[in-house]
Amino acid sequence: MYTDNCYSKIDNISVEYWRVGIYCRLSKEDEGTGQSESINNQREFLKKYVNDAKWTLFKIYIDDGYSGLNFERPGFQDMINDIESGLVNLIIVKDLSRLGRDYIQTGYYLEKYFPEKRVRFIAVNDCIDTFRESAANDFSPIRSVFNDMYAKDISKKVRTAFNIKRAKGQFIGSHAPFGYLKDPDNKNKIIVDEEAARIVKRIFEMYLGGMGLTTIAYTLNEEGVPNPSRYKKTVLNSSYVGRNKTMYWDATTIKWILTNPTYMGSMAQGKSEKLSYKSKKFINIPRENWQIVEGTHEPIVSKQEFETVQKMIERKNNQDFKCRKTPRLFSGFVYCGDCGSYMTYNAKRNHLYLICSTYKRFSKEFCSRHSIQEKTLISIVIEDMVQMIQKYVDVNGIKDKTVGLSFKDGKKKEIQDDIKRCRDRLEELKAMVKSLYTDKVKGIISEEDFLELNKGFTDEKNGINEKLQKLEKKLAELDRKEDEKREIEDIAKKLLEFKTLDRFILEKLIEKIEIYENAEIKIHYKFLNPDK
Known part of the structure; x- marks a missing residue:
């Protein structure tokens, strides 16, 4: 199974060299397969095997009640940690299925992990010894597949057994329901x-x-x-x-x-x-x-009683569904200013309120109600937004104080000029390389001079291309900001003219709204206040 010369050297290695880790595993599905599969029998059988070989037993690793399909077993991971620390260099199991039943994972440890860590692996009953040449070693991948198929078969049988118990009304859960x-x-x-x-x-x-x-x-x-x-x-x-x-x-x-x-x-x-x-x-x-x-x-x-409750819940769910058809204007925008959780909608006497979700979920012991009627919040937000927009918008459009939505005069022209210069220089370099190649063919310059000059042109070309990409990205960003500026300008004029609020306006202008218990309301816009 291993390459290099480990086979020829194995008989010359002294018994003192081997630091043995015994690994025992028993899954719940294996518990009924007889006493020979018990943890105690595995342990005693393997201890005798180690003693007969006069090897040094370092540690016994045990996973009792763990599936062979799961390699995150505590005993197995403890063994891997000791291998990584160099404390163990020989792993012994009763048979290959004890190591694992997933043929992909088992193959990984046999074919890759153990060889790379110079760890010898022995499955006693399967006659597998990775430091010796044997037909059993060659057969181990097929044996792993059989072990995997066995796990699949056991899973089907367990599922069938559970279905039979369920049909009889027998409880099969690991924990009883509350009560x-x-x-x-x-x-x-x-x-x-x-x-x-x-x-x-x-x-x-x-x-x-x-x-x-x-x-x-x-x-x-x-x-x-x-x-x-x-x-x-x-x-x-x-x-x-x-x-x-x-x-x-x-x-x-x-x-x-x-x-x-x-x-x-x-x-x-x-x-x-x-x-x-x-x-x-x-x-x-x-x-x-x-x-x-x-x-x-x-x-x-x-x-x-139970059936009456189901009818009440079903009727209430139908009412809630009708209620959910009503647009929730502020959903996802409003937060409790004191605990930081989102504000959730609550309907009361045909009015919509927003209240703290922490209060709603866990009661006033954890946060207060922070209640505000939706229509009241709409009026407050519209009034604040109108005042804010009037600071931004004049007859000429949005003012330059709009951080992130405007840029210095000439900036775009400067970038466009830089882009043109880069592209012109790339055309010049292209022509120069073509001329250089012609000179080489005609014998005007040597091969060595051609390669040196061509490298210089190539390096310059790569540098210009990198600069050009950055400039084009900057220009695209400026174009995007200009489009956004025009869009916000249209939204602002609409709001000033009609003084109505919708989700589109909220999405474009507002980051979030905070409601405090003392009735203070903070509106966080997606741009900076020009007065700050």
């Missing part, structure tokens, strides 16, 4: 967690009582009620982090609870699936394709 715990006597069953269930039941009662998603989140945050992530961490001592990685309730988490059929006693699974057996990415499955089995565990809310 439940895994049954200690049956890992495929969930039981009610009374403390968390009270929170879930209260959320349903609050929504049925007329409270909105955001209001419910506010209330729970103000009362210090732990959200699912904080509850699992502080009460259940679990490191698991759910959908909401913050420690606070938000509308999304509330809605997830209210729409989860688990809480009416139905097992809802198959909500996502892996792209492939080698990928860690999941894709979401449409709700109508979920696997839902009723009556699998004790409910926290009644079926009638």
Whole structure:
């Protein structure tokens, strides 16, 4: 497998030279294949192999419960770090599949990484020894493919087994939904967690009582009620982090609870699936394709309560959709001046308001409302923009104080003249090179003089071309600014004449707007105030 002379030298290397790393791996899928595959058996088998060879055992690396398709295993990475540090130069595994089951990655380590690091690799049961010539070494790429195919086959079998369990209503998740715990006597069953269930039941009662998603989140945050992530961490001592990685309730988490059929006693699974057996990415499955089995565990809310909530949410979503058809003039432009988060729209009694999104999501404990009615903000912005534009625009158009939109007199003409001079000189050099070549052919100048003079012309030509590119870029930028200046001039005149505001005007003239709780409003324009 390795080139150069390692085969002929192998028998002459003393046993003291080898610093051995034993690598043992067992994936969850391998656990049922018999005692011979256990971590303990791998370790003892390989320790005996090292002792019989009288080699020095440096370290044993173990990955228990890690797939062979994943090379980001902690034990494996620890072994790689020791190889990089020069602490290990011989790696021994029970068989090639213990190293990995992805034939591309396994091949990389066998064919490239280990040879470059001068590391010997032995797979005992497969008779692979990369420092000895053998048919087993030549067969190792094919064996890697078989190992990969085995992993694919196992993945299919596991998926089939999971589908069967889902169809029976058995729980197959690694963590029970908020409000439940895994049954200690049956890992495929969930039981009610009374403390968390009270929170879930209260959320349903609050929504049925007329409270909105955001209001419910506010209330729970103000009362210090732990959200699912904080509850699992502080009460259940679990490191698991759910959908909401913050420690606070938000509308999304509330809605997830209210729409989860688990809480009416139905097992809802198959909500996502892996792209492939080698990928860690999941894709979401449409709700109508979920696997839902009723009556699998004790409910926290009644079926009638759950279905009533679904109808309320559906009706509200339809109303929200109609509301979203209304143009949101300031979306993406307005920010809270105190906490820096964006201001979001809120409808109340047929009026549109902008309020701080931090306040809306987490309650007044984290920021204040900063509320301002949209039509009020429109009036303020138009008035400020008119005053600003009057400083810029006169009968002759935009004044020269407009930073970034104007340039000194003669600047464009100067650049155009430089461009013309560069192009003229390039034509001269072209003619000179042609004449020079003619002189060489006629024998007027020697080959050596021709090459020297031609190099000088070529260097000058390259320098002029580089300068020409920069000048043309500057000229294009000036043309762009002139076009932008004319466009803004048209927008300004339109605003002064009609005094109306739209998204196009905002996009062209305003960077952002900040709203402070003390009613102060700061408008940041895309150009500098001429008074500053």
